[in-house]
Amino acid sequence: MPTETAPAGDHTELVYQCRLPLSTQTLTFVTRLLGAHLKKIRSRWRKLPTGRIAVIVLAALRHDQRLADLAGGNHVSRTTVDRWLKEMINLLAAKAPRLERVLAKIARKGGSVVLLDGSLIPTQRRTCLPIRRRWSAKRKRHGLLVIALTDVKGRLLWTSTARPARGSEISACRHDDLVGRLREAGLAAIADLGFVGLDDDTGDPAVITGYKRPKGKQLPPPKKLVNQLIAAERAVCEHAFAHLKNWRVLTRLRLDVKWATRLVRALMILTQHEIAR
Template identity: 65%
Template sequence: MTKNNSSVEGPDGLVYTARLPLSRATLNWLADLLRGHLKKIGSRWRALPAGKIATIVLAVLRCDQRPGDLADGNGVHRTTVTRWVREVVGLLAARAPRLDRALKKIARKGGGIVLLDGSVIRTRRRTGAENRRNYSGKNKCHGLLVIALTDDRGRLLWVSAARPGRTSEITACRHDKLTQKLREVGLGAIADLGFVGLDDGGPDADPAVITGYKAARNRPLTRGQKPSNTALAAVRAPVEHGFAHLKNWRVLGKVRTDPAWATALIRALLVLTNREVAR
């Protein structure tokens, strides 16, 4: 009697199918965008058609599938899938709206306010000096800080560059000159208590950033301040929905790539999120 010690899944491994929770319209739009890019750069051949490449990239972004697993199931190398993901993310990030243009678009539509919030995207723990820079004492984790603006319905308008997790939200907004650009178009932003002190306008200027009242140990909130905080919290609730839509992309569950590439990744996901929400 001979022994058969070969693996159950065979030499090529198991291949399974899974549902991708995205619309067909988003897939077709991304495939057309990739076809146009390939035609522009004169790429006459790829290992897989544009539609299949778009499906693989969306599986990496939406379901956080490992490139190596997708590569084995499609007969290509892992580095090829990684290169496709980087290429498509770069195309999408280039279509992300700029801050000044996003604010001008809201002002032209007659909007008066935008919603402002920040969130930390978790990353793997870095080594050396990068370890301390990316650690957020507020959230007790390693991550990257991202600032986002939404309209009054929670639709994402703009996301900032990804900065080290120890950066405060006020510092990130001042780096992007947010209050100055809000005043230039005549808009106001509603934010939470983490942005108290961001608006450094004069006493006679209209506030560009509206926040609630922060209580202190020896200065509790008054009877009029508590209802004001409750009303502002209700108004700014849709911005949480905007971040929730963005974090539906599981690749943001814990970013394992170089933080320098995270800005392009988040802006690419902003474009895809708006496509999904608007359909």
């Protein structure tokens, strides 16, 4: 016997409130940065005030909120939100310092050591040949590799260009001539075992790493102690990457990969303002 069901009612868009776990200092910084940019380009008006635009952009970066959802809740188009997001990424990334200036500033302040590490930014999986270069055999996923420097307190100082994860961390550092620039600044970098072999100068290395355990053998106690001391010093570097990845937009990058470098540098600037409050 056939049954009849009542038709669904009219479609209604529901809007809900969501907490954004960021400080007022970060929101003020982004709002002022956007306001100064609009004044510089003599923009006559925007569909929303600069404060609302800043909140929308921060929600997209912090929560990885869908742009269409943010657009519908604020009565603007998705393309408008996308334009605001990319505009703010460009403004923030432009404030990221260059490697030479970062190292020179540390040297002027009397510093002697920085912390070096790499991290993978997951990306969406594709099947074409250029995307296969983003497959990381080490982490068994597609992504982009980013190298970062932090100070001894775990504050992010510099991030490299986002490169395909198929390459190694050593290759990425050699592409930026990191060892040569560290020597020019009179600094040394502490890194994990993934950077063993980056610096060939064993007498006066610019990159300090631990000892790898030989296959089928055990490390002697002195070398184990060295590894423990290096791991203790590098703990704050791991915390720095954890703060950076609190921005959930890095959980799986959906933007075009050409925006990856600017996105990471923009998030570095936001992270610096957020954890320095």
